Amino acid sequence: MGRKRRWGGSVFGHKIYKRDRAAAECLLMLKYFDEESIFEDDQFRRRYRMRKPLFLHIIDELTTEEYLRSPRQHEIEEMMRSNAARGFPGMIGSIDCMHWEWANCPSGWHGVYKGHKGNPTMILEAVASEDLRIWHAFFGLPGSHNDINVLNRSPVFDDLANGNALEVEFTVNGNIYSMGYYLADGIYPD
Known part of the structure; x- marks a missing residue:
């Protein structure tokens, strides 16, 4: 028989590094994004390849124009009807993570953003x-993360x-369920 996989890293045999990602995120926010940020606009532009006001304008437009708003109850019901007709009762959407190569990744960040193919990537x-x-997008995590992370x-x-999920109800094999699910590919442990 085969060897039992030793858990701890996403690739067998890779060394595991304990990183304080939460502290790193707090430091990043303090340096570049807080009202009283440490670095000035010219340093922001050099790091992120755009001016800070443009970046903030893009964020403002995306959030105020509801480009990525959550679906409303009637939209969820329509998606569930459509998915049930296709053989997926209770499915409210398909979820997946994709790696986007980051060609201009600062060299000091290459290790954290190194994806599974060796190049720096960000995950969408x-x-x-x-x-x-x-109707949902979450972008910017380092490519070193796997889908579960x-x-x-x-x-x-x-x-x-937080107990604010939209109400859904569907039946499979005589069992009644009150929460919808996302169809996912490969988001499970071995």
Whole structure:
């Protein structure tokens, strides 16, 4: 028989480094994004390849124009009807994580952002409906994360965890369920 896999890293045999990612995120916010940030706009532009006001304008437009708003109750019901007709009762969307290569990644960050193919990448987590409407996106985590790590940091399940999830009900094999699910590919431990 084969050897039992030793858990601890996403790739067998890779060395495991304990990193304080939460502290690193706090430091990043303090340096560049807080009202009283340490670095000035010219340093922001050099690091992120755009002016800080442009970056903040993009964020403002995305949030105020509801480009990525959560679906409303009637939209969830329509998605569930459509998915049930396709053989997926209770499915409210398809979720996946994709690696986007970061060609201009600062050399000091290469180790953290190194993806599974060796190049620096950022991860995009997205939820889409059958009509390819993307209604959730979470972008920017380092490529060194696997899908489970992304889900642990993502706000996609915040409403559920806070008791604010939309009401759904469906039946499978005579069992009644009150929470919808996302169809996922490969987001499970071996």
